[in-house]
Amino acid sequence: MDLLALWTExxxxxxxxxxxLLYAGLGQNFGLAIMAFTVAVRLIMLPLTLKQLHAAKAMTxxxxxxxxxxxxxKDDKQRLSQETMKLYKEAGVNPAGCLLPxxxxxxxxxxxxxxxxxxxxxxxxxxxxFIPTGGSGALVPEGMLSLASNLYPGLAHLAELFPLNRxxxxxxxxxxxxxxxxxxxxxGATMWVQQKMSTMPGGDPRTESTNxxxxxxxxxxxxxxxxxxxxxxxxxxxxxxxxSIVMQYFVTGWGSLLGGPKPAPxxxxxxxxxxxxxxxxRARGKESPPxxxxxxxxxxxxxxxxx
Amino acid sequence: xxxxxxxxxxALLLVAGGAACVPLALPEGWAGPGLGADGLYLAAKGxxxxxxxxxxxxKRWRFPPEGSDRKLGPVxxxxxxxxxxxxxxxxxxxxxxxxxxxxxxxxxxxxxxxPAGAAVVASPVxxxxxxxxxxxxxxxxxCDAATGTPCAPHxxxxxxxxxxxxxxxxxxxxxxxxxxxxxLYAVDLDTGAKRWAFKADGALVGRPAxxxxxxxxxxxxxxxxxxxxxxxxxxxxxxxxxxxxxxxPLATSERVYAADLKGEVRAFxxxxxEMLWETRLDADxxxxxxxxxxxxxxRLAGDLLLVAxxxxxxxxxxxxxxxxxxxxxxxxxxxxxxxxxLAVGGGLxxxxxxxxxxxxxxxxxxxxxRPPVHVPAAQ
Numbered sequence: 001m002d003l004l005a006l007w008t009e010x011x012x013x014x015x016x017x018x019x020x021l022l023y024a025g026l027g028q029n030f031g032l033a034i035m036a037f038t039v040a041v042r043l044i045m046l047p048l049t050l051k052q053l054h055a056a057k058a059m060t061x062x063x064x065x066x067x068x069x070x071x072x073x074k075d076d077k078q079r080l081s082q083e084t085m086k087l088y089k090e091a092g093v094n095p096a097g098c099l100l101p102x103x104x105x106x107x108x109x110x111x112x113x114x115x116x117x118x119x120x121x122x123x124x125x126x127x128x129x130f131i132p133t134g135g136s137g138a139l140v141p142e143g144m145l146s147l148a149s150n151l152y153p154g155l156a157h158l159a160e161l162f163p164l165n166r167x168x169x170x171x172x173x174x175x176x177x178x179x180x181x182x183x184x185x186x187x188g189a190t191m192w193v194q195q196k197m198s199t200m201p202g203g204d205p206r207t208e209s210t211n212x213x214x215x216x217x218x219x220x221x222x223x224x225x226x227x228x229x230x231x232x233x234x235x236x237x238x239x240x241x242x243x244s245i246v247m248q249y250f251v252t253g254w255g256s257l258l259g260g261p262k263p264a265p266x267x268x269x270x271x272x273x274x275x276x277x278x279x280x281x282r283a284r285g286k287e288s289p290p291x292x293x294x295x296x297x298x299x300x301x302x303x304x305x306x307x
Numbered sequence: 308x309x310x311x312x313x314x315x316x317x318a319l320l321l322v323a324g325g326a327a328c329v330p331l332a333l334p335e336g337w338a339g340p341g342l343g344a345d346g347l348y349l350a351a352k353g354x355x356x357x358x359x360x361x362x363x364x365x366k367r368w369r370f371p372p373e374g375s376d377r378k379l380g381p382v383x384x385x386x387x388x389x390x391x392x393x394x395x396x397x398x399x400x401x402x403x404x405x406x407x408x409x410x411x412x413x414x415x416x417x418x419x420x421x422p423a424g425a426a427v428v429a430s431p432v433x434x435x436x437x438x439x440x441x442x443x444x445x446x447x448x449x450c451d452a453a454t455g456t457p458c459a460p461h462x463x464x465x466x467x468x469x470x471x472x473x474x475x476x477x478x479x480x481x482x483x484x485x486x487x488x489x490x491l492y493a494v495d496l497d498t499g500a501k502r503w504a505f506k507a508d509g510a511l512v513g514r515p516a517x518x519x520x521x522x523x524x525x526x527x528x529x530x531x532x533x534x535x536x537x538x539x540x541x542x543x544x545x546x547x548x549x550x551x552x553x554x555x556p557l558a559t560s561e562r563v564y565a566a567d568l569k570g571e572v573r574a575f576x577x578x579x580x581e582m583l584w585e586t587r588l589d590a591d592x593x594x595x596x597x598x599x600x601x602x603x604x605x606r607l608a609g610d611l612l613l614v615a616x617x618x619x620x621x622x623x624x625x626x627x628x629x630x631x632x633x634x635x636x637x638x639x640x641x642x643x644x645x646x647x648x649l650a651v652g653g654g655l656x657x658x659x660x661x662x663x664x665x666x667x668x669x670x671x672x673x674x675x676x677r678p679p680v681h682v683p684a685a686q
Contacts, residue, residue, distance in 0.1 A: 123334055123398075123426075138426050138443040139468065139487075140334045141383060144512075145646075148527075148551050148568050149597060159527045159551055160509045163467065163487050 011111035012118065013150050015041075019115050020158050028161065031168025034116060034232055038239040041112055046247075053251040056198075058093045065091075116232050119164060121147055122174040139163055166232075173232035180227055183234040188223025190241035195219065197248045197255040334398045334426075336381030339603065339647030340659045341395075343388030343407050347650065348395075349659055349682050350386065354379030356395055356403075357682050358410060361653075364665065364680035368410035370403070379403075384430035384472065385648045392452070394438060396427030402440055402448075404455060414455035416448070429472025429514060434496070439482060441469035447484050447494060463499045465492060471514035471555060474522070476536060483536075485511035485524045491532070493522075493539060503539030507532055513555035513604070516563065519577060523563050525552025531565045531573075533580055543580030545573070555604040557612075562626070566614055570599020574629060584629035589616050602646040606656075608670050613656055617644035621658055623673050633673035 018040070023033035042049070065087055073080035088094070121143020144162070151158055166173045177183035195215040226234045248255065341348040346367060347359045356379055358367040371377040380399030387394040392413065393405045400423030404413040417424055425444035432439045438452040445465035449458040467488035474483045480496040487510040493502040509528025516523045517536060525531045529552060531545040550569030557564040562583065566572040570588040575581065592598035600617035607613075612626040621635040635658075650657040655676055656668045669676040 141337075141428060141470070142333070142335060145553070145568070145597075145600070145602070148553075149600070153549065156529060156547070156549075159529065162510055162527050 007107075008150065011107055012114050013152065015108075015111045015115035016118055016147075016150055017152060017155060017158070019119055020155075020161060023119075023164060024158065024161055028165050029168060030119070030164050030166060030173050030232065031171070031235060034173070034235050035239050037112070037115075038236050039243065041108060042240065042243045045108060049244075049247055050251065053247065055094065057252055058091065062087060062091045062093060112236065113233065116236060117230075118143075118147055118150065120166060120174040120230065120232060122230070168232075168235075171231040171235075173235070174230050176228055177226070177231045177234065183231055183238070184223040184226040186238045187226045187234055187241070188219040190238055190245065191222055192216070192219040194241050194244045194248065197245060197252065199255055334381040336383050336398060337602070337644075337646035338382040338395075338659075339385045340650040340657045340665065341386030341388045341393065342650040342652050342657065343393065345407065347657060347665070348386040348388060348393050348407075349665065350379065350382035350395060351663055351682055353381060356382070356386065356393070356405070356410075358393075358407070359665070359680065359682070364677075366682075370405055370410045370412070372410070383428045385650065387430050387433065389433050394431045394433070394452075396429065396431055396440055398426040398428065400424040400426055400442070402427055402431060402438075402455070404438075404452070413453075416450055416455045416457075418455070425468075428468075428470045432473050432475055434475050434477055439473045439475065441472055441484055443468035443470065445469055445486055445488065447473060447482065447499070449499065459499045461499070463492070463494045463501065465490065467510070470512050474515045474517055476517055479536065481536070483515045483517065483522050485513065485515050485526075487511065489526070491515060491522065491524050491534060491539075493536070505532070505534050505539045505541065512551070512553050516556045516558040518558040518560060518563075521558075521577065523556045523558050523565075525554075525556055525565050525567075527551045529567065531556060531563070531575070533563070533575075533577075542578075545575065545580065545582070548573070550600075554601050557605045557607065559607065564605050564612060564626070566601035566605055568600045568602070570601065570616060572601070572605070572612075572614055572624065572629065574626070586624065586629040586631075588614060588622055589618060589620060592618060592620075597644050600644065602644075603648045606649050606651055608651045608656065611670060613649055613651070613670075615645055615649055615658065617646055619645040619660060621649065621656060621668060621673065623670070635668060635673050 019033055019037050022036050023030055026032040026036060066084065069080060069083050069087065073083060121140050123138050123140050147162070148159070170179070171177060192215065195218060199211045199215060222237065226237070335352050336350065338350040346361045349357050349359065351357060355369045355371055357369045359365065360367060371379060378399070380397045382395060382397050384396060388407055391407045393407050394402065395405070396402045402416045404415070405411065406413060425442040425446070427440060427442050429441055433452055436452050437458060438450050439447065441447050445467055447463040447469065449462065450456055451458060465484065465486035465488050467486050469484050469486050471485050475496065476483065477496065481502060482494050482496050483491060484494065485491050489507050489510055491505040491507065491511060494500065495502055507524070507526045507528060508530065509526040511524055511526040513525055520536045521542060522534045522536045523531060524534070529547040529550065531552060533542040533544070534540065535542055548565070548567040548569070549571045550567035552565060552567050554566055558577070561577055563575050563577055564572065566588070570590065571585065572588060573585045574583040576583055587599065588601070589595070589598040595618050597617040601614055602617060603615045605612055605614045607626060610626070611632060612624040614622045614624060616622065623632040623634070624630065625632055645658065645660055647659050654670050656670055658666045658668060660666065663682045665680040665682055667676045668674065
C-alpha cells in the first residue's frame with residue numbers, strides 16, 4: 001500500500017464518512033454538517049491543543065531568562081546551548097511541546113479540508129488546479145466517481161444522499177460567497193483576533209515586530225483567499241478560528257488583543273527566580289503600565305535591567 | 308525559538324500547502340469514439356475533435372482547426388454521427404454540428420454571440436429533423452438539427468442536472484430523461500410538457516433505456532427500476548447492486564442488462580424482473596485501482612455482450628449466461644481509466660483509451676486486429 005493509499009484509508013475516508021453521517025443526521029444541511037464536524041474534530045484534538053497552548057505559555061514565561069542567556073553567552077554557542085537546556089530543565093519546559101501537538105494536528109486539518117472538497121466535487125477548472133476558484137461550479141463526473149470509490153461498502157446507503165444539498169443561508173457551499181465580503185471579513189476578523197490573542201509578550205523586539213506583521217498580513221491573506229474559495233471551506237475556517245479563540249482565552253486570556261504588556265526585558269540568569277520569570281514588569285528601565293494586560297496564570301515579577 | 312504563533316501560522320500554511328496537493332475535481336472528459344459511415348470521430352482529452360479514416364486510421368481533419376483560438380473543452384459523450392453531420396456536446400456548454408466530410412462548422416448552440424450554456428455531458432439524440440440534448444442545469448433542449456435554432460421558447464427543466472441524455476419513444480411522442488434530482492421524467496416530444504415523473508431513492512445518472520413499453524433506469528441508490536412507459540408506475544425494482552449504477556442499462560426485447568461501479572453485471576427478465584444471471588468483472592484484478600468500475604453502457608454485438616471496465620479492459624460475455632467468452636488482456640500501458648463508450652462496427656470494437664490510443668478489437672477473439680492508432684490529446 002503506497003503512502004497516498006494509506007492517507008486515503010486512514011484519514012480521508014473516515015473523515016468523509018463522518019461528514020456524511022453528520023449531513024444525514026442534521027437534516028441534510030451541509031453547512032451545519034461542516035460546522036458540527038469542525039467542532040467535533042477540534043474537541044477530539046482538545047488535549048493536544050491544550051498541551052500546545054500550555055507549552056507555548058511556559059516558553060513565553062522563560063523568554064526573559066533566555067534573552068539574558070543569549071546576551072551572556074553570545075560568543076560561546078556551545079555554552080549557550082548547555083545553559084539553554086539547563087534552563088528548559090529547570091523550568092520544566094519542553095521546546096518541542098509547542099510544535100509537536102501542532103504537527104500532529106496537521107494531517108487532521110488537511111483531511112478535513114479534503115473531505116469537504118471530496119464531498120462536493122465541483123468544477124474548479126478556472127483556478128489553476130490548486131485553489132477551488134473559477135470553473136462552472138457544476139458537479140464534475142470524475143469527482144463523483146472518485147467519491148463513489150471512497151465510500152465504505154457497509155455504508156453504501158449513504159450514496160442516496162448524493163448529490164449533496166449545497167445551499168446554506170445565502171451561500172452555495174461549493175461556490176465563493178456571492179456577497180462577496182461577508183465570509184472574507186469573518187475569516188479575516190476571526191483570524192486576526194486569534195492571532196492577536198496568541199501573541200504573547202516577552203519576546204525580543206525583532207520577534208515582536210515579526211509577530212505584528214504576521215498578525216496583520218495573515219488575516220488579510222486568508223480573507224483574500226476566501227473571496228475565491230468555496231464558501232463551505234470558509235465556514236470551516238471561521239468555526240475553527242472561533243474555537244481557537246475560545247481555547248486561547250481559557251489558557252492565556254486576551255493576550256495582546258486588549259493591549260497586553262510591553263515586551264519583557266532581558267534579565268541576567270541569576271537575577272530571575274524561575275517562578276517569576278514571565279513578563280517581567282520593568283522593561284529596560286521603563287515601568288510597564290500597572291494593571292494592564294495581566295496574563296491569566298502569570299505573575300508580574302520585577303527585575304533589574306542589565307545596566 | 309518555538310512559539311505558538313509561529314507554529315500556528317506554519318500550520319495554516321501547511322494546511323494551505325496540503326490543500327494544494329488535493330486532487331481537485333477537474334473535468335477532463337472521457338468520450339469514446341463516434342462511428343460514422345466514412346470514419347471515426349474522437350474527442351481527445353481536452354479536445355480537439357479528430358476525424359480518422361476507418362480504413363487505416365489516418366487523420367482527416369480536426370476541430371477546432373489548427374491555429375484556432377476556440378477550445379473544445381472536455382467531452383464526455385461519444386459524438387453522434389448521422390447523415391453526414393457530426394454532433395458533439397461539450398462540458399464547456401456548447402453543442403457543435405460539423406460536416407463529417409470536412410469538419411466545417413455548420414452551427415453551434417448557443418450561438419457565438421450568446422454566453423455558453425451549462426455543461427453538456429451526454430450525447431445528443433436525433434429524431435427526424437430535431438436534435439434533443441440535455442445539460443447539467445437540468446434543461447432538455449430541442450433544436451432544429453439543420454440550423455441549431457431552438458424549437459421551443461422554453462426547454463423542459465428538471466430540478467437538478469441531467470447527465471444521461473434523453474431517450475426518445477417517437478411512436479408515443481415521448482422523451483424520457485433521468486435527473487440528479489432523483490426523478491425520471493416523461494416529457495411530451497412536441498410540447499415539452501411533463502407527462503409524469505417517477506421518484507427514485509437516489510440520484511439518476513445514466514440515460515434511461517426503453518423497450519416494450521417499459522423504461523429502465525438505474526441510480527446512485529444501486530437499484531434498477533422498471534417503469535411503465537405510459538403511466539410512470541413502478542413495475543419492478545431490483546435488489547440493490549454492490550455499487551452505484553452509473554452506466555445506462557441495456558434493454559433488448561427479452562432482457563435488460565445493468566452493470567455497476569463495483570463490477571457487478573446482472574441480466575433480468577424484462578417483464579418479471581427476475582434475475583437471470585449475475586457475474587463479477589475484474590475479480591482477478593485485486594488491488595488494481597477502479598477494478599470493475601463500469602461507466603460505459605454495455606453493448607450487444609452479435610452473440611457477445613461487451614462491457615468495458617475502467618482499468619482499461621473490455622469483457623466479452625455470453626448474453627444468455629454471463630459466462631466470459633474473452634477478456635481483453637489487462638494492461639496498464641494506456642494508463643486508464645477507460646470510461647468512453649465503445650463503438651462497434653464491421654466485426655470490430657473500437658476502444659479509445661484515455662492517453663489517446665485507439666484500439667480495434669476483433670470481436671471474435673478480443674485481440675487487437677491491427678496496431679493501435681495514437682491520437683494525442685494535445686490541443
